[in-house]
Amino acid sequence: MNKALVFNIQKFSVHDGPGIRTTVFFKGCPLNCMWCHNPESQNFNKEMMISKDKCTLCGRCISRCSSGVIKISDGKLVNDFEKCTLCGNCTDFCVNNAREMVGEDLTSDQILKEIEKDRVFYDQSKGGVTFSGGEAMCQIDELEKLARSCKERGISVAVDTCGYVPFESFEKILDYVDVFLYDIKLMDAELHKKYVGTDNVLILENLVKLSDRGANINLRIPVICGINDDDKSMESIIKFIENTNISNVNLLPYHDIAKNKYYKLGKEYKEDLMHKPSEERMSELKKMFEKYGYKVKIGG
DSSP states (O other), rough: OOOEEEEEEEEEEESSSSEEEEEEEEEEOSSSOOOSGGGGGSSSSSSEEOOTTTTOOOOOOHHHHHOEEEEEEEEEEEEEEOOOOOOOOHHOOHHHHTTTEOOOOEEEHHHHHHHHTTTTHHHHHHEEEEESSSOOGHHHHHHHHEEEEEEHOOOOEEEEOOOSSHHHHHHHHHHSSSSSEEEESSSSSHHHHHSSSSSSSHHHHHHHHHHTTTTEEEEEEEETTTTOOSHHHHHHHHHHTTTTSOOEEEEOOOOOHHHHHHHHTTTOOOOGGBBOOOOOHHHHHHHHHHTTTTTTEEEE
């Protein structure tokens, strides 16, 4: 039986589309955005997150590790992640909850069961389910099953996407998706590659094709001070989307609340290169888009 690799199912979401929603976060993403607020979503495999500040060096994880990849050296806990089999034994016996396995294989039926639990809230708020990530369309077969099943049950479907997937993936789910939450970060291809890890050709091509097919698109733009909050960057986005059917824009101000996740994953967080835009600047950008007739919301 096929399963989807999911790292979170978040209830009562109000920033991932209209109304009250259940957001299903798929693991794995083809991009590597410097400011990613879900760094645990990037890897296509399960991962271990460790809160070093919670660890008391009790050694229980060492005794339970079947691969012998955990040890204490010079008063510090050392983990050889390259040899770790991610069996999960160490997390089960960590009395301080310092170790967390990220990623769980779930069947479509298991995910649908969680989605169905909050149907009353969807009906009352005109909400539904949002499939996010990572990039949900990287697991397109499971996503297609879920989107189709939700549509058959009368549950509104949103897909949050970075757009960096074959357009054939969009075609598989077009009939089941009520709104695409489509991310655009930068128009400059070289800057996009520098900060996101890939160029933006496929992303932009897919956005145009999606618009041409009449899809309902909410454009989402993360705003990072010092990277893309300048007038030139935003005006280039406006110019690009002027011939699309996009009317709704969400400006998402950068925040650093996820930086602790990077430390738990043993990743570098380049906080010196990224800054929060001021409320004044966000207001200016909002007015810039509104001048061209777009409906703009700051935040999700």
